[in-house]
Amino acid sequence: MSSHTRGIVVTVAVLVILFPFLYSLISGVLTGSSEIDGVFLERPDPKYQECVRETEYMRFHHMDLLKEIREEFVRYGNRGEIGFDSCRSCHTSRERFCNQCHNAVTLNLDCFGCHYYPEPTFETANLRKRGSR
Amino acid sequence: MNRRKFLKKGGMVLSGTVCADGLLLLTSCNPSETTKENRLSRHKWGMVIDLNKCKPECTACMEACRQENNVAFHGDKRWDIHWIRKVGIQERHSENAGEKMIPMLCNHCENPPCAQVCPVQATYKRDDGIVIVDHHRCIGCRYCMIACPYNARFFNYKDDPDWPNKSYPKRSHGVAESCHFCAHLLDQGKRPACVDTCEKIGVKAIYFGDLKDPNSEVSQLIADTPLKRIRADLGTEPKVYYKGL
Numbered sequence: 001m002s003s004h005t006r007g008i009v010v011t012v013a014v015l016v017i018l019f020p021f022l023y024s025l026i027s028g029v030l031t032g033s034s035e036i037d038g039v040f041l042e043r044p045d046p047k048y049q050e051c052v053r054e055t056e057y058m059r060f061h062h063m064d065l066l067k068e069i070r071e072e073f074v075r076y077g078n079r080g081e082i083g084f085d086s087c088r089s090c091h092t093s094r095e096r097f098c099n100q101c102h103n104a105v106t107l108n109l110d111c112f113g114c115h116y117y118p119e120p121t122f123e124t125a126n127l128r129k130r131g132s133r
Numbered sequence: 134m135n136r137r138k139f140l141k142k143g144g145m146v147l148s149g150t151v152c153a154d155g156l157l158l159l160t161s162c163n164p165s166e167t168t169k170e171n172r173l174s175r176h177k178w179g180m181v182i183d184l185n186k187c188k189p190e191c192t193a194c195m196e197a198c199r200q201e202n203n204v205a206f207h208g209d210k211r212w213d214i215h216w217i218r219k220v221g222i223q224e225r226h227s228e229n230a231g232e233k234m235i236p237m238l239c240n241h242c243e244n245p246p247c248a249q250v251c252p253v254q255a256t257y258k259r260d261d262g263i264v265i266v267d268h269h270r271c272i273g274c275r276y277c278m279i280a281c282p283y284n285a286r287f288f289n290y291k292d293d294p295d296w297p298n299k300s301y302p303k304r305s306h307g308v309a310e311s312c313h314f315c316a317h318l319l320d321q322g323k324r325p326a327c328v329d330t331c332e333k334i335g336v337k338a339i340y341f342g343d344l345k346d347p348n349s350e351v352s353q354l355i356a357d358t359p360l361k362r363i364r365a366d367l368g369t370e371p372k373v374y375y376k377g378l
Contacts, residue, residue: 074267077173077259077320113292114268114302 044090092120173260179344181354184377186338189234194327201326203303205293214287216312239285239312240371247277271308286311
């Protein structure tokens with residue numbers, strides 16, 4: 001085998017090995033984001049400017065916050081400002097907010113088997129636009 | 134340095150580190166740092182039920198409890214849950230023999246057997262004396278149901294589609310549950326649903342109040358009138374008292 005052929009074989013092998021990484025990199029650059037396909041979070045009402053914590057914190061650690069307030073309320077009886085009730089004032093639909101990410105990562109939660117989080121009626125649901133983030 | 138000196142010094146250094154670590158561990162286990170100061174310990178809730186006023190056929194407290202706490206009712210006694218229920222007890226060995234219907238609920242024992250047996254500490258006694266279940270933590274092993282001498286605990290065998298009070302959560306299938314003196318209402322400064330209803334229908338057989346406050350209705354009743362507790366001989370120190378039992 002000549003050194004030329006060997007060079008081609010090595011290049012192809014490297015490309016094949018790196019294909020998944022390159023693919024996600026290129027597709028991310030082309031679409032302008034690295035989001036999971038099919039996640040369309042409902043945009044809250046524009047009159048609400050900010051969440052109870054920073055968006056970045058809420059995105060990754062909202063479950064820690066919920067566990068924290070649960071512990072405080074269930075064990076020590078201190079009902080704070082934050083709860084499902086306050087979430088509901090902005091994020092009216094759990095189908096178009098909570099479940100979007102949870103479904104994308106196949107996470108089955110049973111919060112709402114016991115806690116009431118109503119789906120908005122048809123009229124109010126149509127008023128809100130669907131948008132990515 | 135010879136071998137003997139080296140070993141001596143090495144041993145000293147080693148024992149020094151071990152002792153220091155031990156000291157650190159001891160100080161970190163100091164209980165005064167781990168106990169949490171909270172406002173619940175100001176109260177100790179208790180209940181007095183006047184059986185002379187309670188009518189045998191009245192079930193208003195049971196209905197109110199169902200409405201307030203979304204207690205499951207399927208119409209089948211295998212699955213029905215009663216946080217408060219009417220129980221017939223028989224007096225056999227005295228002059229006034231006969232059956233009496235008494236409302237039974239969780240007695241919120243001072244030494245709750247259910248909390249002692251709970252393997253995951255889902256059942257626990259709050260600082261205001263209320264024995265409560267953290268349903269998030271409950272694994273549904275039903276030890277508490279066996280431990281409770283009052284049969285006040287029930288298991289959620291089936292989900293009930295009815296949801297009368299939307300502001301209070303339901304319980305999912307597979308957890309144990311019992312009366313919690315409407316702790317969510319007490320936290321808001323209100324009284325339990327059964328007490329309110331009993332007064333509203335004009336019977337007022339259930340008194341509820343703070344046992345720590347000597348001027349409260351309940352404390353005065355306990356001080357003045359002969360009251361009985363169910364199975365007080367067990368040493369569980371229940372906080373539900375009965376008048377005329």
